[in-house]
Amino acid sequence: MNKARRGVLALCLVIAVAAITCSGGGKSGGKYVLKYDRRKDSALKILDAHRSVVTRSVEGEETITDVSYRAKYNIEVYNAGSWGMRLDIVYNNWTMEIDDPELLRQPSFQFLPGKTVHVDVSPAGEVSEMTGFDKLPEIDIGPGADPIGEARFKNEIMDLFPGMPDGPVRRGDSWTVTRQFTEPIYDGEILFTARYEYTVGDETRESGRQCVQIDGTYTVEANGTAVRDGSEFAIALAGEGKQTVYFSDDMRMFVRVDEESHISGDARDGTGRVVGLQQKRERVAVVTF
Helix, strand or coil, X not given: CCHHHHHHHHHHHHHHHCCCCCCCCCEECCEECCCCCCCCCCEEEXXXXXXXXEEEEECCEEEEEEEEEEEEEEEEEEEEECCEEEEEEEEEEEEEEEECCCCXXXXXXXXXXXXXXXXXXXXXXXXXXXXXXXXXXXXXXXXXXXXXXXXXXXXXXXXXXXXXXCCCECCXXXXXXXXXXXXXXXXXXXXXEEEEEEEEEEEEEXXXXXXXXXEEEEEEEXXXXXXXXXXXXXXXXXXXXXXXXXXXXXXXXXXXXXXXXXXXXXXXXXXXXXXXXXXXXXXEEEEEC
8 A cells, every 4th residue: 555545544544533522400390400410329331333434535536434433331420519420431342343445454442441531521511630541552543544542532532421501491492512622643633623502302202211302403623734654634624413312301311312414525735635535424322321
């Protein structure tokens, strides 16, 4: 594989695995208090499954990379209060399959299960005080590509918790949330910005529990620069998505999140070479108690 093609594949893999990102707190007086409010010492499990299909076009030739991965987390609430929750998150399992004609091997996550990280989650779903991520193993995802490391694992955890409103809401009420994260790539980085608008929908049942359905739409932009094999790529992507969140009032945690998005744009190197990029992404997150 020549250096130019290897660099484009590596760029595609980073974009494919980058995540472009509820909880119920009871109903009072016809209003829902939607916040992350699990009790101390309570436990739950989250299965977070993604699929990204990235099409890259170079001089009229298209190549498709299909990436699927599943992360399983065992979570315990170490501490809790009006400020939010302190979570101990144990990696139960993580698997990834990459279908690409230029990929020589599949990534291995054999050293990840059993590793623990710690995060604070506010009632509105903001993640902070993230520790232990520097102890996680780096995962090789393919020839010429940067490994999955500390920044990627942090972004995945931040993406688990959709943003909630600051106060009580009724059916039909809406709120907005802006999320940003940076994905390092070679000698540069990509800044992802997602702007969400959520609306409270009907009560429904999901996974055997009474839930509040929250319907979300969002736009996403990604801009940055990457240097690979002597070529500098200016990256510009934009798109939109939708997210449906199901809350359980009694469990004070989402039961399920369904999400899909589509982004497109290009990467341009210093010689004027243009690599067209399109990504279709699907995600499902399921909680068990």
